[in-house]
Amino acid sequence: MNNENLSREEAAERSALISVDSYDVHVDLTNAKDPEFESYPTATTVRFSCNTPGAETFIDYIHHSIDSIKLNGVELKLDEVVDGARIRLANLKAENVLTIHGRSYYSRSGEGLHRYFDPSDGRVYLYTQYEPSDCRRVFPNFEQPDLKAVFNFRITAPKDWVVSSNAVLESQVTDPSDDSISKRVFAPTAKISTYITAILAGEYFTATTTYKPKSKVNSGDIPLVAYCRQSLKPHFDYDHIFKVTENGLDFFQDLFDYPYPYPKYEQAFVPEYNIGAMENPGLVTFTEDYIFVSGATEDDLEGRTNTICHEMAHMWFGDLVTMKWWDDLWLKESFADFMGTLGAKEANHFEDAWVTFANNRKAWAYMQDQLPTTHPIVADIPHLEAAAQNFDGITYAKGASV
Numbered sequence: 001m002n003n004e005n006l007s008r009e010e011a012a013e014r015s016a017l018i019s020v021d022s023y024d025v026h027v028d029l030t031n032a033k034d035p036e037f038e039s040y041p042t043a044t045t046v047r048f049s050c051n052t053p054g055a056e057t058f059i060d061y062i063h064h065s066i067d068s069i070k071l072n073g074v075e076l077k078l079d080e081v082v083d084g085a086r087i088r089l090a091n092l093k094a095e096n097v098l099t100i101h102g103r104s105y106y107s108r109s110g111e112g113l114h115r116y117f118d119p120s121d122g123r124v125y126l127y128t129q130y131e132p133s134d135c136r137r138v139f140p141n142f143e144q145p146d147l148k149a150v151f152n153f154r155i156t157a158p159k160d161w162v163v164s165s166n167a168v169l170e171s172q173v174t175d176p177s178d179d180s181i182s183k184r185v186f187a188p189t190a191k192i193s194t195y196i197t198a199i200l201a202g203e204y205f206t207a208t209t210t211y212k213p214k215s216k217v218n219s220g221d222i223p224l225v226a227y228c229r230q231s232l233k234p235h236f237d238y239d240h241i242f243k244v245t246e247n248g249l250d251f252f253q254d255l256f257d258y259p260y261p262y263p264k265y266e267q268a269f270v271p272e273y274n275i276g277a278m279e280n281p282g283l284v285t286f287t288e289d290y291i292f293v294s295g296a297t298e299d300d301l302e303g304r305t306n307t308i309c310h311e312m313a314h315m316w317f318g319d320l321v322t323m324k325w326w327d328d329l330w331l332k333e334s335f336a337d338f339m340g341t342l343g344a345k346e347a348n349h350f351e352d353a354w355v356t357f358a359n360n361r362k363a364w365a366y367m368q369d370q371l372p373t374t375h376p377i378v379a380d381i382p383h384l385e386a387a388a389q390n391f392d393g394i395t396y397a398k399g400a401s402v
């Protein structure tokens with residue numbers, strides 16, 4: 001699709017025109033176990049307001065196919081409004097209801113809803129990864145960080161699967177025609193950006209505990225969950241992960257003087273992950289390289305602790321408060337890179353954490369700074385393709401060093 005590259009100007013125009021109240025998103029993973037199925041059905045209802053009735057905008061959806069689009073009760077003609085990755089929405093009212101039924105692709109590239117079949121036991125695992133703009137590969141949305149909304153996720157999937165999302169599970173309804181399938185209904189999320197929404201589904205191994213805060217500032221007890229695929233369970237040292245998580249929550253709640261803002265803290269270690277980790281509120285995803293199958297060195301544990309603390313700092317800086325556009329990506333990443341190391345040292349007693357920072361992260365920044373591709377920490381990001389290029393040693397490590 002040739003119009004995937006949203007520009008900063010287009011995003012600014014869109015957020016000047018509309019504000020989004022909520023998304024109701026139903027994702028149907030009934031057939032995800034079957035590799036013959038390359039796509040899955042989605043149904044999305046968006047409620048949004050427009051300050052200039054009669055105006056026009058567009059919603060983003062990188063889709064397999066679209067079955068129907070209804071705007072304010074009127075069925076739109078698909079060949080008139082669907083243009084590649086965008087759907088044109090004309091003649092807006094002050095308050096709008098948009099419903100789109102379509103199908104989205106299972107991803108094999110780690111962008112969108114990634115599906116993995118474990119060659120060791122045939123089990124299937126799915127998870128989402130969106131930053132900066134791959135949420136639109138799963139369901140239609142206004143894909144830019146400053147158009148935050150409440151998300152109501154409903155996921156239909158095999159009943160014996162683990163299914164999770166940002167918010168807590170509210171109820172589970174068995175399919176009346178097939179008792180092996182159920183629909184999980186999740187509570188409304190806080191008001192968040194599209195790129196940090198998340199879905200996890202599959203035959204994951206699950207470990208749980210409850211965090212009981214020792215910090216002065218806190219939001220009470222928080223359920224903690226850690227996930228990995230079944231075949232890695234013998235190597236999954238979740239006790240250490242929980243300990244670091246509890247230490248981090250105690251440390252950051254007092255340091256930021258603001259209670260942890262979400263109702264649970266889950267961490268999933270997932271296969272074929274393109275990056276280190278992602279700060280989805282309430283459901284952080286990590287590369288499963290952080291599960292150490294031949295035992296962990298001190299350096300391994302320090303590195304994982306740093307990443308756990310980095311993602312945790314984002315719950316406040318990145319998730320609760322978010323940059324308007326991607327040129328301010330450094331605001332959250334330089335800060336989280338610094339906080340990852342601070343959390344490893346101060347909360348988890350890795351006494352050499354700043355030595356590691358100087359030798360690894362800062363050296364990475366020096367190296368990137370000598371390349372022709374170097375840029376100011378506050379980068380010029382005119383469009384999404386530039387944003388995707390900017391997750392680098394300048395935005396993270398140079399910013400943290402400064």
Ligand SMILES: [Zn+2]
Pocket residue numbers: 279310311314332333336337
């Ligand atoms: Zn980060």
